[in-house]
Amino acid sequence: MYYKGGRAMIIKNSLDNLSRWRWDDTFEELERMRLEIERLYQYPAMKLFRGHSSGVFPAINITEENDIYYLRAELPGIKADDLGLSIANNTVTIEGERKSDPEDENTKYHRRERDAGRFSRKITLPAQIDESKADAKCSNGILTIVLPKAESAKPKKIAITAV
């Protein structure tokens, strides 16, 4: 409501000094709104929507070196036995369950931030993988999967014949 009034006022007093004051006033309010929204972004709840993670657990990093893909995920508290890993063509599926530690009946929780539950994620890689050479390690809560590209996916040099 205020802005509509502000705009009408600007048109009416366009050459008036007073109109400049009105214009700045409108922007000032917008500026305050912008700062308010930015402040909201600080809250963890907003950050969930903004993150570049697809929202699926676990968050992964994929890197490539010398025709080998390295896939890493942070899985604290998850042992190798709790994980299932399968590879087909160019997709990798990671699934498992994170169990919460069994505690006594008479424990009182003061703070509970760590989640427990099942997860399953299917990741598609840009090239075919040679499953027979794939390797996976889980240490200190970090899962590292080494995925060499299949021979058919590796770039081949083509000789150019001069005619």
Add this chain to the structure above:
Amino acid sequence: MAETSKSLQAKEKRGPLSVAEQIDQGPTFTPDVDIFETDGNIVVVADMPGVTPENIDIDLRENTLTLSGKVSSPEGPDEVDILREYETGTYFRQFTLSEMIDQPHIDAKMTDGVLRLTLPKVKPVEPRKVKVKAE
């Protein structure tokens, strides 16, 4: 509280709780913790994936407990990023302990990137009757 049939959601790693906490180079993250109390102990469980028992620093002075864990970047120098959904960095979190903790007997264990700190509670001093000797 959490049933095991529920599926996990990905969470963004939380940055430092206050600007004053960024002392090391590289990003700093706040690890998720569970704090609970049993009959004789207070237990703090913190998620710190990528931290080995050698790289963790637990400091206790003047009733302030500081957890700090360094994570070295796991990627080799020639690896090219294809997808990056999380960053690695130092984990840091501080707690204020009440005086009811038996500080010399704090126990710390680290498995699979999870730190488990057991803080024994001081047993309350039993009220004693003092005998008066007649001189």
